[in-house]
Amino acid sequence: MSYLKEECGVFGLYGENTEDVASSAYYGLFALQHRGQESCGIVVNDRGVFSSYKDAGLVNDVFTKPVLDSIGKGQHVVGHCRYGTTGNSDRNNAQPIVVNHHKGRMAIAHNGNIVNAFEIRQELELDGSIFHTTNDSEVIAYTITKERINSKSIEEAVNKAMGRIEGAYSLIIMSPQKMLAARDPYGFRPLCYGQRSDGAYIIASETCALDAVGAEYIRDLDPGEIIVFNKDGATSIRDHCETRPHKICIFEYLYFARPDSTIEGHSVHKAREKAGALLAMEHPVDADVVIGVPDSGLDAAIGYSKQSGIPYGMGFIKNKYIGRTFIAPGQKNREDKVRIKLNVIGSTVKNKRVVLVDDSIVRGTTITRIVKLIRHAGASEVHVMSSAPPFTDPCYYGTDVDSKENLIACQHPLDKIAEVIGADSVGYLNVDHLNMIIGNAPGEGYCSSCFGTEYPTRIPTGNRDRFEKKLGDSDESDDTEDNYELFIRD
Ligand code: 5GP
Ligand code: MG
Numbered sequence: 430m431s432y433l434k435e436e437c438g439v440f441g442l443y444g445e446n447t448e449d450v451a452s453s454a455y456y457g458l459f460a461l462q463h464r465g466q467e468s469c470g471i472v473v474n475d476r477g478v479f480s481s482y483k484d485a486g487l488v489n490d491v492f493t494k495p496v497l498d499s500i501g502k503g504q505h506v507v508g509h510c511r512y513g514t515t516g517n518s519d520r521n522n523a524q525p526i527v528v529n530h531h532k533g534r535m536a537i538a539h540n541g542n543i544v545n546a547f548e549i550r551q552e553l554e555l556d557g558s559i560f561h562t563t564n565d566s567e568v569i570a571y572t573i574t575k576e577r578i579n580s581k582s583i584e585e586a587v588n589k590a591m592g593r594i595e596g597a598y599s600l601i602i603m604s605p606q607k608m609l610a611a612r613d614p615y616g617f618r619p620l621c622y623g624q625r626s627d628g629a630y631i632i633a634s635e636t637c638a639l640d641a642v643g644a645e646y647i648r649d650l651d652p653g654e655i656i657v658f659n660k661d662g663a664t665s666i667r668d669h670c671e672t673r674p675h676k677i678c679i680f681e682y683l684y685f686a687r688p689d690s691t692i693e694g695h696s697v698h699k700a701r702e703k704a705g706a707l708l709a710m711e712h713p714v715d716a717d718v719v720i721g722v723p724d725s726g727l728d729a730a731i732g733y734s735k736q737s738g739i740p741y742g743m744g745f746i747k748n749k750y751i752g753r754t755f756i757a758p759g760q761k762n763r764e765d766k767v768r769i770k771l772n773v774i775g776s777t778v779k780n781k782r783v784v785l786v787d788d789s790i791v792r793g794t795t796i797t798r799i800v801k802l803i804r805h806a807g808a809s810e811v812h813v814m815s816s817a818p819p820f821t822d823p824c825y826y827g828t829d830v831d832s833k834e835n836l837i838a839c840q841h842p843l844d845k846i847a848e849v850i851g852a853d854s855v856g857y858l859n860v861d862h863l864n865m866i867i868g869n870a871p872g873e874g875y876c877s878s879c880f881g882t883e884y885p886t887r888i889p890t891g892n893r894d895r896f897e898k899k900l901g902d903s904d905e906s907d908d909t910e911d912n913y914e915l916f917i918r919d
Contacts, residue, residue, distance in 0.1 A: 436685070436829055437524070437540040438464035439620070440508040440638055441601035443608040443658040444629035447504055451497045453629075453642045454508035458488045460641035461634055463687055463919075464540070465512035468523035472536040475503030477605035479534060481527055483509075485519035507603040509538035512829070522562050525603075526570045532577045535604050539566035540634055541597030541618045542827040544889045549593065569594055573602070584657045584666060587611055591655070591669050595886055597678075597826035599650075601632050608632070608658040614669045615676035615885055616652025617826045617876060619692045622663070623647045630658045635690040649693050652676075676876035676885045679863050680828055683817045684725050684788040693867075698728050700866040704816035704858055705732025705786060707865060712856025713737065714784060714812045718777060720744025722787040722799060724919065729816035730786035739784060742777040744803070768802065779807035789817035790850070790857075791830060793837030797850045804851070813852040818860040818880040819843060825888050830879045 438461025442453050454471045469491050470483025480500045484491045488510060509524035525538040543549075546565035553571050554560070560567050572593050577586035583604045597617035602609040610632040612620045622632045623644035631644040639646050650656060653669035678685070681692060688698035708729065719739050721730025724747065734741035751770050783803060790796050790813075800811050819838030824830040833839045837846060847855040860880045864871045878884045 436465055436512045436827060437538075438462070438510045438634045438638070439538040439540050439599060439601045439632070440506075440634070441538070441603065441608050441610065441632040442506045442629050442642075443632075444504050444625075444627065445660065446627055447629050448502045450503050450506035450629075451492075451500050453631075454506040455488065455492050455497060456641045457631070457633055457638040458492075458508045458510050460638040460687075461510055462488055464634060464685065465510040467512045468519045469508070469510040470523045470525050471497075471500060471506060471508040472525045472527060472603065473500045473503040474505040474507075474536070474603055474605065475501060478503075479527060479536060479603075481525070481536070483520065483523035483525075485523065505603055505608055507536050507538050507601050507608070522564050524566055525601075526562075526567055528570050528574050530574050530577065532574070533583070533604055535570070535573070535577075535583065535602055537566065537570045537573070537603075538601045539569055540599045540620075540827065541613065542825060543569065543594045543596035543598060544825050544886050545593075545595045547889060569598060569600065583607060584609060584655060587655055588666055588668055591653075596889075599634060606659060609655060610650055610658070611655045612650040612652055614653035614673040615876070616650075617676055617678050619649065619677065619681060619686065619690075621646060621649040621692075622656065630663060632656075632658075635686055635692070637687045637690045640689070646691070674885065675874045677874065678824075678826060678828065679866070679875040679877045680789075680817065680824075680830075680879065682866055685828070688728050695867045701725075701728030701788070701816060702732035702735070703866045705729030705734075705814075706736035707732075707862050708786070708814045708816060708856055708858055709733045709736035711859055711862070712812075712814060712854075714854065714856075715782065716784045716810070716812060717781040718742040718744075719784040719786060720777060722785065722795075723747040723771065726787040726816070729788060729814075730784075733784060733786050733814060737784075743774055744777050744783070744785070745771050745773055747771050771799070771802070773802050773806040775806045778803050780809055782810040782812070783808045784812045784814060785852075786814045786816065788815070789820065790815045790837060790846075790855075791820055792835050793846070793850055796852075800851045810853045811851075813847070813850065813855045815855070815857045818857050818863065818877075820879050821881040822879050822884075824879040825884065825886075826876065826878075828879065 440457035468485045469488050472481040507525050525536040527536045543565045546568045550568045573590040576589040580586040598613045599618040599620035600611040623639040623646040625644045652675050655666040657664045682700040686697045690697050719734040720742050721727035820836045
């Protein structure tokens with residue numbers, strides 16, 4: 430499937446005495462780069478005048494010194510980094526989106542995926558709206574703009590729009606004089622804020638971005654909450670709070686977020702370690718060494734090792750200089766390509782019974798390649814442990830979990846997966862134990878619908894990807910292994 434899925438990082442700064450806000454956004458986005466590597470953008474607000482720059486590429490590549498200088502200085506800023514799996518022009522879909530309207534202007538950055546984008550878009554189009562992108566974030570921007578016509582303030586418009594849009598959204602909205610942060614009533618995606626010593630408020634997807642700009646964490650937004658930042662400080666609007674069950678995406682803890690971030694009071698690193706410890710209890714094996722797949726499998730591997738008493742070893746070196754645009758001239762063989770990004774430390778695995786921990790097995794492509802590398806390096810046994818349960822259903826809330834036909838756990842019975850990926854055994858974290866990684870009651874306070882539990886919302890209807898398909902194309906997957914992503918998914 431090629432329809433749009435957004436995996437993103439958002440960053441905002443509302444300052445009074447600040448001048449050089451573009452560089453803060455740059456550092457904030459740089460810290461959030463793991464949430465989206467396809468495109469990025471920054472919009473600076475200098476006393477009501479907006480200047481922006483967005484492009485496809487990594488933060489570090491897009492925002493060179495001359496570019497940062499050219500967007501100039503200002504008091505407030507909003508930034509975004511995005512990863513989508515669409516075949517569409519990256520720059521077109523880059524955010525933040527700037528809307529100029531007679532009721533005022535606004536820049537908006539969105540993380541998540543709304544489930545009724547198709548219906549709202551159709552309604553707006555029939556009403557005369559013209560869309561420039563194919564992403565649901567523009568639908569949110571237009572819904573707010575439409576509500577703004579009959580509202581006294583931007584916060585009133587956002588509050589009303591939140592009654593219309595459904596699904597996952599963590600938003601940062603900048604108007605000429607204010608900045609708003611809003612989180613959907615389920616709280617699918619994280620969003621927090623803090624303050625710097627110069628008084629500037631910082632809003633970000635994850636606490637690691639607050640750290641990066643030297644801000645003190647204040648708190649996470651509550652699900653359904655809007656916070657308005659203006660010259661009087663921070664004011665909370667809670668009309669949509671507690672209208673829905675809390676459903677933070679559990680995969681944020683397992684894979685998405687950075688281990689040095691804290692989400693809703695839980696250290697991401699600790700949650701992953703706990704997942705690894707649970708795996709060791711559920712799937713004990715006789716082995717000589719535990720290794721993790723960098724980067725997101727490492728924390729769970731440590732947890733597995735501590736719980737089982739099997740020594741932890743460093744299994745791989747990852748080449749961190751590969752960007753998404755890296756081309757491997759003359760490289761035909763897939764395994765060779767994998768090695769460019771990830772190489773095995775032979776002495777750790779040679780003649781050893783290895784427990785190999787990764788955060789997840791989605792399509793199974795990555796782990797199959799890695800198992801092959803470890804065997805090639807001389808491991809005598811390879812036992813694969815996934816700290817995520819088997820993916821059985823697509824995610825509609827902003828994670829790139831594929832359609833059923835691409836999910837390995839839908840294509841093969843679980844007792845056959847070891848054979849399919851070439852491992853001696855495979856263990857997945859039990860879906861009924863997911864709550865324990867953040868100390869919640871079973872099934873409460875998080876979304877795990879991609880692991881087969883109920884969807885908290887209705888699922889999208891309508892032909893969402895009609896602009897992504899060529900005439901006559903069927904719904905078949907067009908993600909060949911090599912254009913889908915560079916060699917190996919992190
Ligand atoms: P697979 O090859 O099984 O589809 O991918 C699994 C690998 O992709 C795991 O190593 C995991 O770290 C990574 N991964 C899991 N979910 C996502 C995602 O939503 N996006 C990307 N880019 N990688 C992912
Ligand atoms: Mg990975």
